Amino acid sequence: MNASSPFDILAFDFGGTRARCGLVARDGTLGPARILKRPESDDGPQWLERMLNEGRWLLKESAAPPKALGVSFGGPVDNAGHIFSMHVPGWESIDLRRRMQEAFGLPVHVDNDANLGGLGEQRFGAGKDTRNLAYFTVSTGVGGGAVLNGKVYRGTHGVAAEFGHIAVRPFDPGAPACDCGKRGCVESLASGRAIAREAKRVRAEAGLPELAGLGADQVFAAAGRGEAWALETRATAVAALAHGVASVLCVLDLPVVVLGGGVAQAGELLFGPLRTKVEEALPVVLRGRAQIRQAALGDYSSLLGAAAMAMDALA
Ligand SMILES: [Zn+2]
Incomplete structure (x- = not known):
């Protein structure tokens, strides 16, 4: 890890078929990361627990703990942080933000994947x-x-x-x-x-x-x-x-x-x-x-x- 750019953020991205998690530095450098395909038998809660374990595994690899979590979700997210999925059952019953806070003890921010795709491109990609x-x-x-x-x-x-x-x-x-x-x-x-x-x-x-x-x-x-x-x-x-x-x-x-x-x-x-x-x-x-x-x-x-x-x- 580069000491001048610590991985301050643990980020997750939940899509319909795949999810990613990774440690990210302030300049947008992606550190250790994992991509998983959702087993078809997993409903939303099972899929979330599987990805939380991936996140915990990444933290073991990290020299310093991150300061916050950013979460992208592949469905609508309302202003209270409630999530909706048309494709994977069980997500609606989850308070995603609270579950993430409990799992990692860090501030958690959640938004829809297309909104965040735009923000990612604006900050680090085609719209820099x-x-x-x-x-x-x-x-x-x-x-x-x-x-x-x-x-x-x-x-x-x-x-x-x-x-x-x-x-x-x-x-x-x-x-x-x-x-x-x-x-x-x-x-x-x-x-x-x-x-x-x-x-x-x-x-x-x-x-x-x-x-x-x-x-x-x-x-x-x-x-x-x-x-x-x-x-x-x-x-x-x-x-x-x-x-x-x-x-x-x-x-x-x-x-x-x-x-x-x-x-x-x-x-x-x-x-x-x-x-x-x-x-x-x-x-x-x-x-x-x-x-x-x-x-x-x-x-x-x-x-x-x-x-x-x-x-x-x-x-
Ligand atoms: Zn339409």
């Missing part, structure tokens, strides 16, 4: 040069976070920046239904799941054979080769995402929008057409102003954002 950005995480679903003046903007009820549920075609009965209860959201048109579903539909309509395990990565690769079915599928997703990005820019006039998550790993095959469409969707006064960037921290945006949140509370 600005204090204001919007973050979209595009993977199975579409999450969002708004960082304003270097802080996560949580809104009145803790559910600000739900960019995945910006309405693109809410009144179109033909638009796909969304998990949030309406239809035609950014998420139901541009998430990894939505792209796979649309690709299947477009291929069937074109009389092409079904592809086993067809996912967004294959769609972008095929679009790069100029295949018509993939270009059409990509255009639907890009239009929805551009609508979302432009809507956020219209509200907040931000200098930077960062996109992370598995779908954003398509790189220029996504960002190229997206930048063009965002410009089209913006009023003239906002065109050419914001930069749209790929996330720089990979799978660690939220973990490092959780650490940044805990550090801010110590300062």
Whole structure:
């Protein structure tokens, strides 16, 4: 361990299928860390206890104890710190903050993974040069976070920046239904799941054979080769995402929008057409102003954002 940068923070990141924990220094350096895949038999409480043990194991490796905990959770977190999970049973019964405090005897700060992904990118990643950005995480679903003046903007009820549920075609009965209860959201048109579903539909309509395990990565690769079915599928997703990005820019006039998550790993095959469409969707006064960037921290945006949140509370 580097004596000039002690690992002041123990950070956790609970996703739907994986969780991470790690010791983090104030400059964002990630020290010893663990990643675990959730056994399917684990409910929320069992999964939490397993990760607490991983955290205890990390502390044994650490020369000096951390000063605080930062926790990222892959579901809504209200302003009282209550958590909700649509994917893993049992989380709702847990007072996550209190359980963590009991386990480690340290101050604990909890927020949603997309909010913290944005904070992580702003502090240590693709948005280091600005204090204001919007973050979209595009993977199975579409999450969002708004960082304003270097802080996560949580809104009145803790559910600000739900960019995945910006309405693109809410009144179109033909638009796909969304998990949030309406239809035609950014998420139901541009998430990894939505792209796979649309690709299947477009291929069937074109009389092409079904592809086993067809996912967004294959769609972008095929679009790069100029295949018509993939270009059409990509255009639907890009239009929805551009609508979302432009809507956020219209509200907040931000200098930077960062996109992370598995779908954003398509790189220029996504960002190229997206930048063009965002410009089209913006009023003239906002065109050419914001930069749209790929996330720089990979799978660690939220973990490092959780650490940044805990550090801010110590300062
Ligand atoms: Zn929705």
